[in-house]
Amino acid sequence: MADSFDVAVIGGGPGGYNAAIRAGQLGLTSACIDKRGAFGGTCLNVGCIPSKALLHASHLFDEARNEFPKLGIKATVELDLPGMMAHKTKVVGELTKGVEFLLKKAKSEAIVGEARITAPGKIDVKLKDGATRSLTAKNIVIATGSDVAPLPGVTVDEDTIVSSTGALSLKTVPKRLLVVGGGYIGLELGSVWRRLGSEVTVVEFLDRITPGLDGEIGKNFQRILGKQGIKFQLSTKVVGVEKTSAGLSVTVEPAAGGAQSKIDTDIMLVSIGRIAYSDKLGLADIGVALDSRGRVTTDAYYKTNVPGIWAIGDVREGPMLAHKAEDEAVACIENIAGRAGHVNYDAIPAVVYTAPEVASVGKTEEELKAAGVAYKTGKFPFTANARAKTIAATDGFAKIIADAKTDRVLGVHILGANAGEMIAECALAIEFGASSEDIARTSHPHPTLSEAIRQSAMGVEGWTMQM
């Protein structure tokens, strides 16, 4: 096979494989290099996809046990954890095969191995068998993603002290699970094991969970999770962990400093964030600039400071989201092909796949206050939504924030069932500069949860009708 490409993409995740596909569509020869052996990156192998498989299965299990009686269904359900894991593994397997098929279809060569950039336009790939394959490429796209951020003083063994990867493959349901970090990963995986029977405690350094989400949403979200049995210790930091005969003894102290205390647990999940995966690529040797957090620095066109080397996804700045990497992949390759690719960072939605889900796009009230932007809000609770009542999922509300003067939608925040599906409409609205009135005057089907979006849009100008 040829060892020379128009584009060589390092990393086979949502950024990398979509870059390779887009390159193929635009008539560029490409290779996609990934060291894992299965394409799809963190998202597909140990992130979004397996977690969603477990979230869905555990949600049904929980519903069957706790919600069925309210709906007039009597059932006895029993957990088959290996079976649940098998479902997850099957889905992941099918989707990684799907990515390989898509690469083949785009005439992109999928190469399994560890890439190192030896010079601009030159990559050495250490193959699985130990041999080295040298490639040349007019353009190199770094799409190596991110890795789990380590917690100082704690070594992840993926047995009792686990990262998100290990938490997706526990052999048994732990009696106690301590989640370190109240971000979306910790809350999703905490929810999975809570539903399957664990006592879950979340320790968060900050005074709130899901930092970055709208404050009002965060507060209500925590209250709902609390009702589901998840315990929270906010403003608390983990300073050490000891293995004992009974499991783990975790030492915590107030974030502001003070008296230490111990929490006993069986499993500790470290989910304090992710860091860009930029070392071991040889970037320092060829002078590719990184920022203080180890992320590859690029301009608005995803060009690094070294000609012919580009970067997209988690390895550069911005939210670490699969779809953000995918958007950047398309834009970056279009720029390489001489087209005009761009990403609108004000219209990238984010979703937490708990029950209820949390979804947001655009600005939060806190961000707008800090920026001194005058705004109006409209809110609508799912308790007043007909469909939410019929499916017994009335937790949460939808909130739309619009410019006080122009009525342009600046942010949408939804806490509720199916929020993740409904946020796409709101991203489209923001992308096209819609006003709250435009959403309010757009027909929404009845009875659906999406009517809550419309009613909250009406609320911005004070004409919510169904409350």
Next chain:
Amino acid sequence: MSIEIKVPAMGESVTEATVARWFKKEGEIVKRDEPILELETDKVTVEVPAPADGAIESISVQAGSTVQVGSVLGAIAEGKSGSVSATPASNPQAASPKPVETPKPAPIAAAPAAAQPAVMPSVRRISEESGLSPAQVSGSGRDGQVLKGDMLAALEARSVQRPLAPAPVTLHSGPRANAAREERVTMSRLRKTIAVRLKESQNTAAQLTTFNEVDMSAVMALRAEYKDSFEKKHGVRLGFMGFFVKACIAALKEIPNVNAEIEGDDIVYKNYYDIGIAVSTEKGLVVPVVRDADKLSIAGIEAAITDFGTRARDGKLKLDELQGGTFSITNGGVFGSLMSTPILNSPQSGILGMHKIQQRPMVADGGKIEARPMMYLALSYDHRLVDGREAVTFLVHVKENLEDPQRLLLDV
């Protein structure tokens, strides 16, 4: 069968027009050749007739939009009026049992044609409530899409321009923002064209103006004597314009450069005399052209000018009546002007400015001072082509022809 309503060809230099208003609504029955909408061009308004008998099926371009020659404005569902037609709305029989029926307002932009950009729902509401067309607002959205904020800002600008109540008079000592005290309106097409043409004219020709004055006694006496019999015979009033046109043509024949134009490196001498007569209308100045004025009698010239005047005020002038012309005459005297320097009607090389007739003390033969009805004459000319001597001679000829109209008769 549906027939498209298209923008008709409106003369050589006209490629686009603005839809001024629709006379008919969707569903209304029209007869072939009946005017169904009005287009505004740089120069005139043109009525577009129905291409066939039938009912207005659709209106795809709303008032205020700019359209190109040949583009589709809407469609007519062909069919004889009065007979059973395809749509109930266009069936007069169906409506006849209810003689008193309030007509429903036509849905405005309810179904925009595919070629038009989609209007956002909020923008549609604001447009219909305020009458402000999104086409008149510059959009800040994708590809210039007009957003609600753009409409609100435009409305705010409009309300600032036209305050409902007179603002209380307050004294300001220091400098202040004047935006609130200014009114900003879009130029009409005619005004824009006038602006462009006049500046073009000034940028091209080497313009200057020479003056003279004319004793109007003879023309006034002639007019006083014959005006009744003239009007009786020709059906038009005997004014001054006929004399001036004739006087100018006689002078143009003497000084052909004033009736010529520069075209590239050539001088084009016109052996015909198409005289443009400036007519002031509410919308602005138009200059209809009296063709072959040298071959017309004074009555013929007066009739043509009177006709132009009425039609110009009604906006009914045709485009070809405004094109061409070899020389122009403008009369600022009707508004009281004593003296002015007209701007050339490019590419012509001369324009005569008439002014107010005023009794002035003149020194008559024998050193006597007499009150005479005097008018100052101005000739602006293109000095590239017309020498000062020629310009002055031209104006002297005009003066002499008017002070002694018999010269026109004898051609001396």
